[in-house]
Amino acid sequence: MYFEYRFILVSGTGSLMNRKDSDFVGSLRRVVGDAFVLEDRERVSDYLKERRGRFTSDTMAVVLPGSTDEVSQLIKLCRERRVPMVPQGGNTGVCGGAVSTERSIIVNLQRMNRIRKVDRLGYTLEAEAGCILSNLQMAAQDKGLYLPLSLGAEGSCQIGGNLSTNAGGVNVLRYGNARDLVLGVEVVLPSGEVWNGLNALRKNNTGYDLKNVFIGAEGTLGIITAAVLKLFPQPVHRSTVLIAVTSIDSAVELFSRTRKETSDFASSFELMSRICVEAAFRNIPGCRDFFDQPYPWYVLMELGDSTSDGISKQLNERFLEHAFEDGLIEDAVLASSDKQASDMWRLREAIVEAQLYEGKSIKNDVSVPLGAIKPFIERTVAALEARVPGARSFVYGHIGDGNIHFNLSQPRDMDGDEFFSRWHEMTDIVHEITDELDGSFSAEHGIGLLKTREMLRYKSAVELGLLRSFKAALDPDNIMNPGKVIPPAE
Numbered sequence: 001m002y003f004e005y006r007f008i009l010v011s012g013t014g015s016l017m018n019r020k021d022s023d024f025v026g027s028l029r030r031v032v033g034d035a036f037v038l039e040d041r042e043r044v045s046d047y048l049k050e051r052r053g054r055f056t057s058d059t060m061a062v063v064l065p066g067s068t069d070e071v072s073q074l075i076k077l078c079r080e081r082r083v084p085m086v087p088q089g090g091n092t093g094v095c096g097g098a099v100s101t102e103r104s105i106i107v108n109l110q111r112m113n114r115i116r117k118v119d120r121l122g123y124t125l126e127a128e129a130g131c132i133l134s135n136l137q138m139a140a141q142d143k144g145l146y147l148p149l150s151l152g153a154e155g156s157c158q159i160g161g162n163l164s165t166n167a168g169g170v171n172v173l174r175y176g177n178a179r180d181l182v183l184g185v186e187v188v189l190p191s192g193e194v195w196n197g198l199n200a201l202r203k204n205n206t207g208y209d210l211k212n213v214f215i216g217a218e219g220t221l222g223i224i225t226a227a228v229l230k231l232f233p234q235p236v237h238r239s240t241v242l243i244a245v246t247s248i249d250s251a252v253e254l255f256s257r258t259r260k261e262t263s264d265f266a267s268s269f270e271l272m273s274r275i276c277v278e279a280a281f282r283n284i285p286g287c288r289d290f291f292d293q294p295y296p297w298y299v300l301m302e303l304g305d306s307t308s309d310g311i312s313k314q315l316n317e318r319f320l321e322h323a324f325e326d327g328l329i330e331d332a333v334l335a336s337s338d339k340q341a342s343d344m345w346r347l348r349e350a351i352v353e354a355q356l357y358e359g360k361s362i363k364n365d366v367s368v369p370l371g372a373i374k375p376f377i378e379r380t381v382a383a384l385e386a387r388v389p390g391a392r393s394f395v396y397g398h399i400g401d402g403n404i405h406f407n408l409s410q411p412r413d414m415d416g417d418e419f420f421s422r423w424h425e426m427t428d429i430v431h432e433i434t435d436e437l438d439g440s441f442s443a444e445h446g447i448g449l450l451k452t453r454e455m456l457r458y459k460s461a462v463e464l465g466l467l468r469s470f471k472a473a474l475d476p477d478n479i480m481n482p483g484k485v486i487p488p489a490e
């Protein structure tokens with residue numbers, strides 16, 4: 001009979017930790033410094049919050065590296081000890097991509113927040129991954145330039161997380177997703193090697209487009225530590241309009257005119273259904289109806305330009321005139337001031353928060369071809385409300401990109417947990433119809449933990465095989481954000 005002496009230490013996070021683990025955490029401290037390894041339950045709690053309450057997160061420690069070299073050393077230690085790492089930015093992701101387990105460490109890039117360079121001539125910005133998106137927008141603006149990536153979480157999400165999720169947001173229509181805004185990245189690989197891919201050239205045609213392997217990989221292939229972003233002329237003139245329409249047909253027809261009639265000056269074309277704006281009026285202070293009667297659908301459209309005489313307003317007025325003449329529009333309010341324009345945007349962005357007051361919600365972020373928007377919405381609303389009478393379909397989003405946020409709020413007379421218990425049943429209805437219409441079950445939020453099931457259902461064996469080959473080649477020990485994006489083999 002032998003006695004195994006297991007030194008059981010209770011770590012700061014409250015999880016039982018054996019001697020080996022505590023030595024390991026000690027080695028992390030030697031890399032980043034004592035102050036930047038958080039174990040105390042109190043101090044790690046924010047890093048463990050999962051936005052939609054769908055997943056619980058735990059961790060051995062939260063580690064805050066201050067440099068690329070420290071990230072590299074951390075990865076080498078984790079690789080040696082086979083301790084999984086979860087890269088984390090602002091923790092605003094909505095798919096559980098930054099959720100950790102007690103046997104992992106969270107590596108948050110918040111300390112790596114230096115803006116290295118803004119090149120006015122080259123229209124580029126080089127920054128570290130931990131920079132908050134809104135800070136980068138300001139840095140560009142200070143130089144009279146424009147970083148168009150913009151989303152509701154921009155005050156807390158980090159550019160590393162934006163690239164890792166290939167974030168979309170409200171300006172994709174004119175400027176593209178995060179992926180389209182990147183010229184180069186610096187990545188620390190699961191081997192601990194640093195790939196300096198900080199290219200600032202518009203043309204550099206030398207081999208595979210490696211940056212795009214890591215953009216959208218959601219932290220499963222390495223940790224993005226810096227990036228070179230494309231900048232654009234600052235749109236000094238904006239013309240924002242809130243349009244009331246009676247049908248999805250009119251909204252889609254309006255969009256199809258936008259590109260030609262405004263010569264692609266429209267940067268945003270957002271759809272909102274009545275139930276969305278009513279929830280905002282009800283729950284969010286400062287949100288008000290811009291019209292004197294209710295309408296079933298609203299479009300928020302914004303144009304911008306950097307010309308001296310500002311042609312956006314003229315383009316918008318002419319566009320609206322034609323649309324009125326053709327009976328596409330019931331009413332419209334053209335923002336007469338920046339304040340009014342921001343009030344319109346506040347109404348749009350408030351929908352996410354407003355829905356929190358409407359009970360539990362089952363959220364879907366899908367995209368369909370523009371011509372399928374109407375059948376998608378009509379079929380899905382009908383199918384869901386037939387399946388769960390009283391389920392309230394909040395339909396809104398970036399329809400210029402074919403991207404619909406189809407978020408279901410629990411029926412007023414149903415228990416929230418019962419509603420959540422039907423999560424897969426409801427999302428399967430949404431995803432089946434999306435798939436039939438050649439759409440995507442994840443338009444901009446990514447996969448994380450939330451949609452690995454859909455990856456199995458809707459991705460071909462060839463595509464899953466390719467994803468697994470990339471993962472095996474780059475992260476053979478599966479220490480980089482394991483379990484995310486790629487479904488476990490069946």
Ligand code: FAD
Pocket residue numbers: 051086087088089090091092093094096097098109129150151152153156157158159160161162163164165166167168169170218219220222223224225352444445448481484
């Ligand atoms: P986190 O949530 O911290 O992490 C997200 C993923 O990226 C995880 O898998 C993580 O492991 C990985 N990761 C983070 N940093 C790194 C890094 N440096 N290297 C490698 N991997 C990393 N998303 C949209 O696309 N469009 C929207 O319009 C939009 N609107 C939103 C509005 C609100 C109010 C909220 C709360 C969220 C919204 N989101 C939207 C979702 C979210 O903001 C984005 O997914 C965002 O890009 C996440 O960035 P983050 O820094 O918070 O990343």
Ligand code: S2G
Pocket residue numbers: 094152169352363397405
């Ligand atoms: C949006 C926000 C994320 C969510 O409002 O554009 O991407 O909660 C969404 O649906």
Ligand code: ZN
Pocket residue numbers: 168169397398405444
């Ligand atoms: Zn969105």
